[in-house]
Amino acid sequence: MYNSKETDYACILKSQKSDIGGINMTVEEMAREMKLQAPHMGATSAEARNSALEEIKNALTAHKEDIFAENHKDLDAADESGVADAVKKRLKFDEGKMNSVIEGLDALQKLEDPIGKVTLNRELDEGLRLVRQSCPIGVIGVIFEARPDALVQIASLCIKSGNCAILKGGKETINTNRILFKVIKEAIAKTELPDGCLAQAESHAEIDELLKLDGYVDLLIPRGSNKFVRYIMDNTSIPVMGHSDGICHIYVDEETDEAIDIITDAKIQYAAACNAVETILINKNVSDEFLKALAKRLRSEGVNINATPDMKERMGDEGADATSITDEDFDREYLSFALGIKFVSDVDEAIEHINRHGSHHTDAILTHNEDHIERFMQLVDSAGVYANCSTRFSDGFRYGFGAEVGISTGKIHARGPVGLDGLMTYKYKLYGSGQTVEKYATGEKAFTHREIPSDG
Amino acid sequence: MYNSKETDYACILKSQKSDIGGINMTVEEMAREMKLQAPHMGATSAEARNSALEEIKNALTAHKEDIFAENHKDLDAADESGVADAVKKRLKFDEGKMNSVIEGLDALQKLEDPIGKVTLNRELDEGLRLVRQSCPIGVIGVIFEARPDALVQIASLCIKSGNCAILKGGKETINTNRILFKVIKEAIAKTELPDGCLAQAESHAEIDELLKLDGYVDLLIPRGSNKFVRYIMDNTSIPVMGHSDGICHIYVDEETDEAIDIITDAKIQYAAACNAVETILINKNVSDEFLKALAKRLRSEGVNINATPDMKERMGDEGADATSITDEDFDREYLSFALGIKFVSDVDEAIEHINRHGSHHTDAILTHNEDHIERFMQLVDSAGVYANCSTRFSDGFRYGFGAEVGISTGKIHARGPVGLDGLMTYKYKLYGSGQTVEKYATGEKAFTHREIPSDG
Numbered sequence: 001m002y003n004s005k006e007t008d009y010a011c012i013l014k015s016q017k018s019d020i021g022g023i024n025m026t027v028e029e030m031a032r033e034m035k036l037q038a039p040h041m042g043a044t045s046a047e048a049r050n051s052a053l054e055e056i057k058n059a060l061t062a063h064k065e066d067i068f069a070e071n072h073k074d075l076d077a078a079d080e081s082g083v084a085d086a087v088k089k090r091l092k093f094d095e096g097k098m099n100s101v102i103e104g105l106d107a108l109q110k111l112e113d114p115i116g117k118v119t120l121n122r123e124l125d126e127g128l129r130l131v132r133q134s135c136p137i138g139v140i141g142v143i144f145e146a147r148p149d150a151l152v153q154i155a156s157l158c159i160k161s162g163n164c165a166i167l168k169g170g171k172e173t174i175n176t177n178r179i180l181f182k183v184i185k186e187a188i189a190k191t192e193l194p195d196g197c198l199a200q201a202e203s204h205a206e207i208d209e210l211l212k213l214d215g216y217v218d219l220l221i222p223r224g225s226n227k228f229v230r231y232i233m234d235n236t237s238i239p240v241m242g243h244s245d246g247i248c249h250i251y252v253d254e255e256t257d258e259a260i261d262i263i264t265d266a267k268i269q270y271a272a273a274c275n276a277v278e279t280i281l282i283n284k285n286v287s288d289e290f291l292k293a294l295a296k297r298l299r300s301e302g303v304n305i306n307a308t309p310d311m312k313e314r315m316g317d318e319g320a321d322a323t324s325i326t327d328e329d330f331d332r333e334y335l336s337f338a339l340g341i342k343f344v345s346d347v348d349e350a351i352e353h354i355n356r357h358g359s360h361h362t363d364a365i366l367t368h369n370e371d372h373i374e375r376f377m378q379l380v381d382s383a384g385v386y387a388n389c390s391t392r393f394s395d396g397f398r399y400g401f402g403a404e405v406g407i408s409t410g411k412i413h414a415r416g417p418v419g420l421d422g423l424m425t426y427k428y429k430l431y432g433s434g435q436t437v438e439k440y441a442t443g444e445k446a447f448t449h450r451e452i453p454s455d456g
Numbered sequence: 457m458y459n460s461k462e463t464d465y466a467c468i469l470k471s472q473k474s475d476i477g478g479i480n481m482t483v484e485e486m487a488r489e490m491k492l493q494a495p496h497m498g499a500t501s502a503e504a505r506n507s508a509l510e511e512i513k514n515a516l517t518a519h520k521e522d523i524f525a526e527n528h529k530d531l532d533a534a535d536e537s538g539v540a541d542a543v544k545k546r547l548k549f550d551e552g553k554m555n556s557v558i559e560g561l562d563a564l565q566k567l568e569d570p571i572g573k574v575t576l577n578r579e580l581d582e583g584l585r586l587v588r589q590s591c592p593i594g595v596i597g598v599i600f601e602a603r604p605d606a607l608v609q610i611a612s613l614c615i616k617s618g619n620c621a622i623l624k625g626g627k628e629t630i631n632t633n634r635i636l637f638k639v640i641k642e643a644i645a646k647t648e649l650p651d652g653c654l655a656q657a658e659s660h661a662e663i664d665e666l667l668k669l670d671g672y673v674d675l676l677i678p679r680g681s682n683k684f685v686r687y688i689m690d691n692t693s694i695p696v697m698g699h700s701d702g703i704c705h706i707y708v709d710e711e712t713d714e715a716i717d718i719i720t721d722a723k724i725q726y727a728a729a730c731n732a733v734e735t736i737l738i739n740k741n742v743s744d745e746f747l748k749a750l751a752k753r754l755r756s757e758g759v760n761i762n763a764t765p766d767m768k769e770r771m772g773d774e775g776a777d778a779t780s781i782t783d784e785d786f787d788r789e790y791l792s793f794a795l796g797i798k799f800v801s802d803v804d805e806a807i808e809h810i811n812r813h814g815s816h817h818t819d820a821i822l823t824h825n826e827d828h829i830e831r832f833m834q835l836v837d838s839a840g841v842y843a844n845c846s847t848r849f850s851d852g853f854r855y856g857f858g859a860e861v862g863i864s865t866g867k868i869h870a871r872g873p874v875g876l877d878g879l880m881t882y883k884y885k886l887y888g889s890g891q892t893v894e895k896y897a898t899g900e901k902a903f904t905h906r907e908i909p910s911d912g
Contacts, residue, residue, distance in 0.1 A: 036811055039835040122856060128845060130855060137867045138837065218867050237689050239868040258890030265892030355492055377885050379495040381594065389584060389888025398896070399586060399884070400578060400905035411593045411674050411881040412695040412869040425867040428855070429833050432845025434714030436721030440854065449856035 027166070027209040030199050031139060031216035034164045037196045038138040042162045046113035048192040052159050055187035057105040060152070063183050064098055070175040071148065078172060086272070093148040093176050101152045107402050108160050114420045115162050120428075123450040125440075127433035134424045136162035137218045141210050142405075143232065144223035146170030151180050154221070155198055157403055159188075161423040166210065166217070168201040170224075178202070211236035221405055226333070241418065243409035245359035246274030247333050248391040251281040251350040251376065253367030255290045256388065260297050262366060265390040268301050272335050274407060275362050275384075275394040279330055280341040281350045282311070292318045304338040311341055330357045347372045351379045358382060360409045362394040383409055383416040483622070483665040486655050487595060487672035490620045493652045494594040498618045502569035504648040508615050511643035513561040516608070519639050520554055526631040527604065534628060542728070549604040549632050557608045563858050564616050570876045571618050576884075579906040581896075583889035590880045592618035593674045597666050598861075599688065600679035602626030607636050610677070611654055613859055615644075617879040622666065622673070624657040626680075634658070667692035677861055682789070697874065699865035701815035702730030703789050704847040707737040707806040707832065709823030711746045712844065716753050718822060721846040724757050728791050730863060731818050731840075731850040735786055736797040737806045738767070748774045760794040767797055786813045803828045807835045814838060816865045818850040839865055839872040 025033075060067070071093040078088050120132035140163050144150045151169050158165040169177035181200045189195060201210065210217065211232065220240045222232040233240045250266060252259055266277035282291070291311070295318035298305055305315075305322035306329065312319040330340055330353070344350045347365070354363050362384035365376040377385040384394045394417060396404025401419030408414050414422030439445040481489075516523070527549040534544050576588035596619050600606045607625050614621040625633035637656045645651060657666065666673065667688065676696045678688040689696050706722060708715055722733035738747070747767070751774035754761055761771075761778035762785065768775040786796055786809070800806045803821070810819050818840035821832040833841040840850045850873060852860025857875030864870050870878030895901040 036808065039807075039811060039837045043834045124849070124854065124856065128849075233693050239695065239866070241868075256890070258892075261892055262890065265894050269893045269897065351495075352492065355495060373887075378499045381495045382883065384884045384886060386886040387888060389886060389891040390893050392893035393580070393584075393886055393888075393891070394884075398580065398893070398903065400580065400903065410695065412697075415881055416884045425871055427838065428840045428850075428872045430840060430842040430845060430849055431829075432843060432849075434712070434718065435845040435849070436714075436717055437725045437846050437848035437854070438721050441725065447854065447856065 027201055027206045028213060028216070030201075031141075031166060031210070031213045034139050034166065034196055034199065035216040037194050038136070038164045040194050041164050041197045042115065042136040042138075044162060044193055046115070049113075049159055049162060050109045052188050052191040052193050053105050053109050053156055055190050056152075056156065056159075056184050057102055059183045059187040060098065060101065060105075060180075063179070064095075067093060067098075067176065067179050067183070068095075070179040071173070073175045074173045083172070087146070087172075090145070090147050091173050091176075093173075093180075097149045101149050104153055104403060105156055108156055111160065111402050111420060114160075114424050118454070119426065121452040121454070123452055124430075124447050125435065125445060126448070128435050129431045129452065131429045131431070132426050133429060134426050137423055137425050138163065139217050139219075140165045140423065141168070141213075141217045141220045141238070142166070142223070143168045143207055143210070143220065144170065145225070145228075146172040147223075148173045148176040148180055150223060151177055152184070153403065154223075154405060155184055157405055157420065157423065159193070159197070160403075161420050163423055164194075164197045164199075166199050166201055168207060168210065171204060174202065207232075208235075211238065214238045223406055239413070241408050241410065241414060241422065242406050243274060243359065243361060245333050245409075246276070246361045246407075247279065247331070247357065247359040248275055248277045248361050248394075249279045249281060249350075249354045249358055249363040250277050250391065251283075251344070251347070251354070251363070251365045252286060252290075253283050253347055253350070253365055253369060253372050253376075255286050256366050256368060258388070259290070259366045260294050262364070262388070262390050263294065264297055264301055264303075266364070266392055267298070267303055267339055268337060269390070269392050271337050273392065275391050276335070277364075277391050278332065278334050278339055279357070280339060281344045281353055282341065283347075283350075284343040284345055288314050288316065291315050295319050295322070298339075302337050304336075306338060306340045308342045311343060333359075347375055351376060355379075355381050360411075361407070362386065362391045364389065364391050383407070483657055483662045484669060484672070486657075487597075487622060487666070487669045490595050490622065490652055490655065491672040493650050494592070494620045496650050497620050497653045498571065498592040498594075500618060500649055502571070505569075505615055505618060506565045508644050508647040508649050509561050509565050509612055511646050512608075512612065512615075512640050513558055515639045515643040516554065516557065516561075516636075519635070520551075523549060523554075523632065523635050523639070524551075526635040527629070529631045530629045539628070543602070543628075546601070546603050547629050547632075549629075549636075553605045557605050560609055560859060561612055564612055567616065567858050567876060570616075570880050574910070575882065577908040577910070579908055580886075580903050581891065581901060582904070584891050585887045585908070587885040587887070588882050589885060590882050593879055593881050594619065595673050595675075596621045596879065597624070597669075597673045597676045597694070598622070598679070599624045599663055599666070599676065600626065601681070601684075602628040603679075604629045604632040604636055606679060607633055608640070609859065610679075610861060611640055613861055613876065613879060615649070615653070616859075617876050619879055620650075620653045620655075622655050622657055624663060624666065627660060630658065663688075664691075667694065670694045679862055695869070697864050697866065697870060697878065698862055699730060699815065699817060701789050701865075702732070702817045702863075703734045703787070703813065703815040704731055704817050704850075705735045705737060705806075705810045705814055705819040706733050706847065707739075707800070707803070707810070707819070707821045708742060708746075709739050709803055709806070709821055709825060709828050709832075711742050712822050712824060714844070715746070715822045716750050718820070718844070718846050719750065720753055720757055720759075722820070722848055723754070723759055723795055724793060725846070725848050727793050729848065731847050732791070733820075733847050734788065734790050734795055735813070736795060737800045737809055738797065739803075739806075740799040740801055744770050744772065747771050751775050751778070754795075758793050760792075762794060762796045764798045767799060789815075803831055807832060811835075811837050817863070818842065818847045820845065820847050839863070 117134040295315040307322045364386035373387045396417035573590040751771040820842035852873035
């Protein structure tokens with residue numbers, strides 16, 4: 001949960017001042033300044049950006065006791081306000097979280113520089129050459145849930161990719177965020193990176209300010225509850241990268257040896273994750289034995305089964321205590337040890353159900369039938385379409401991207417798990433020698449449109 | 457101008473019925489149906505999509521006299537309501553426009569199929585293979601100004617890229633749009649493409665309906681006046697591809713032989729285009745002779761000069777009738793035979809002016825100084841950064857893209873001139889053989905993350 005008063009987003013005071021890096025600026029002033037700094041950040045060398053990651057790693061290690069102490073203050077405050085244990089786990093920043101943050105910083109340094117990659121090199125005419133080259137997006141606003149490790153992870157992804165970032169963490173970890181940000185800023189000050197490449201926003205009111213700054217902020221990445229992400233998407237004209245729902249499906253086209261293991265893994269391996277399965281669609285031709293074994297296994301793992309009446313019936317005794325649901329109940333994201341289950345008559349009905357009720361995140365088919373696999377993968381309109389494995393694989397680390405900012409269900413720009421590439425755009429550079437368009441319009445000159453080989 | 461009553465967008469009746477392909481459906485019903493059709497459109501073969509383009513070409517040729525007759529009705533109506541000649545030129549669909557539409561359809565058929573390109577092929581572990589493959593975006597809403605040739609061009613780009621499209625043309629060419637759409641639909645009916653892959657919206661109220669359909673429409677492409685594009689951007693949470701302003705700059709770092717030709721071309725070759733230059737920044741060290749020659753040439757071409765007082769003074773007699781402007785007057789898009797002109801002290805001041813006042817579209821530097829060229833290209837935050845040529849080159853045909861939907865100043869997804877690539881997204885296909893995540897989480901198994909060669 002990002003915020004305990006989730007309905008209050010729209011009715012809070014505007015233009016509140018926030019102490020950013022020691023200077024009193026509004027978010028708007030900060031973003032305007034950052035917009036002009038951003039091209040300079042994009043022009044820094046890979047060495048400078050990697051050495052900033054190294055400095056941050058060393059500074060975090062050197063200040064770790066102070067960081068843990070500040071985190072204890074946040075945990076104590078959470079205890080006082082009776083925060084649930086599951087949430088407290090996300091607030092905690094301990095030796096274990098520190099180690100994975102440090103590992104992340106090491107891995108990020110090793111990744112190839114994403115800036116300046118040439119993706120088109122074309123002679124338009126003699127003496128007129130077009131080059132398309134990758135460059136950072138610019139100013140990114142990151143609004144994240146109460147996970148202090150996310151602050152470090154996203155700040156370092158922005159640094160590696162040459163982007164400037166405004167970071168707004170959850171108030172539940174205000175002390176931890178503050179010291180982490182301070183340590184990171186001091187580490188950056190030792191490098192060649194522009195001082196203003198990172199800024200912190202602390203007050204909740206600043207979220208609404210941030211949403212209005214479409215002239216200065218190029219991209220928003222919200223990391224929080226569905227309701228919060230939806231609020232962001234509905235209240236800004238700045239592009240938003242992310243997803244609100246994660247209604248993932250598994251369609252059992254036929255019984256396979258691993259089907260029950262895969263369904264169980266996809267549900268319970270981390271039930272609160274967006275890539276956990278929520279709906280199981282089962283071909284009506286599978287055996288009653290399979291249905292009974294599936295129900296038995298799910299029950300033994302503590303999963304609540306929500307099934308259509310015909311499904312309950314065929315599950316026999318194992319389905320006796322399942323909750324009865326109807327076809328209208330399949331737009332639900334449980335995010336807990338619970339799932340919905342129903343029959344479909346064939347792969348096409350499964351595809352249609354998923355395209356109608358899903359959230360275009362990740363959906364899987366379990367079958368040995370190659371034709372059904374290809375049809376499912378072709379026609380299911382989701383960022384991830386899987387055969388014979390768990391939906392939980394939908395993740396930047398598991399895909400081998402090294403680091404991720406999150407998962408996108410949007411189709412514009414990055415889709416699926418988003419790594420460094422999702423933080424890049426490109427620009428076209430045109431090198432001329434006096435050319436005007438008029439001569440090509442009249443036919444006096446003609447374009448050659450010749451690709452220049454990469455060694456040319 | 458898209459519409460003579462531009463302020464009325466928000467206050468028109470909702471849920472008006474429109475006759476789409478002969479069936480009365482609301483835009484919402486149409487879009488919901490199309491969303492389910494879209495994966496099937498994406499699964500059609502390149503041959504089927506190319507043969508649809510061929511059928512459309514033949515049908516347009518066969519019905520050209522009927523089309524011209526309908527267009528005459530629109531032109532007569534325009535005459536009656538006193539539409540300006542410049543606008544009438546855009547409404548006209550004559551032999552010349554027909555020929556370029558036919559040429560476009562031919563060129564499009566020859567372009568490579570953009571669907572199914574593999575951009576990642578990676579073994580995550582033995583028996584677990586990840587493939588990233590290009591696929592169409594899905595349902596695209598195109599709202600365009602009163603240019604009937606744009607209807608054909610954009611419909612054919614959507615067909616080639618396997619997207620479904622809802623087309624809303626301007627009311628000024630309602631008769632022409634109606635017959636063009638009918639001819640295209642009849643041509644598609646002869647092919648294997650789904651009948652519902654294209655739909656037409658005719659009533660103005662449907663624009664506002666369309667803007668709300670973020671569950672069904674994946675992308676909006678508005679083609680119209682700045683004010684209209686801005687209205688679309690501000691009133692939808694659907695991603696919008698395009699640009700509102702085109703405030704392009706030329707910075708004269710030093711006098712070059714072609715500088716005056718380039719500036720003149722960039723201003724007058726097509727003054728109403730978004731890539732026409734609006735602001736000239738001049739290094740204060742250029743000679744008075746250059747300034748006088750520039751002013752003389754612009755005046756002789758009929759260009760109104762808006763200059764700062766110091767610029768006017770150094771232009772001498774040639775600048776005597778120039779309009780005096782101040783530093784506050786440089787956020788203006790003239791879109792006519794007029795431009796603003798001022799001094800800057802060096803390349804850095806030019807870069808800062810452009811990043812602050814520009815629209816991130818296309819900006820050029822004129823100089824022989826290689827360092828200044830590289831600094832300008834690195835630090836100017838625009839989709840196109842040019843050296844020693846006209847800003848008017850910023851165009852899909854001139855870049856060799858064959859066809860374009862428009863120019864994007866957004867940094868998310870396509871930037872600059874947008875061809876077929878901008879209408880594509882990708883999906884991740886994961887082929888497993890029973891894998892669960894738990895075994896990788898516990899360390900029982902480890903990822904191999906091995907790239908599979910393209911012939912593997």
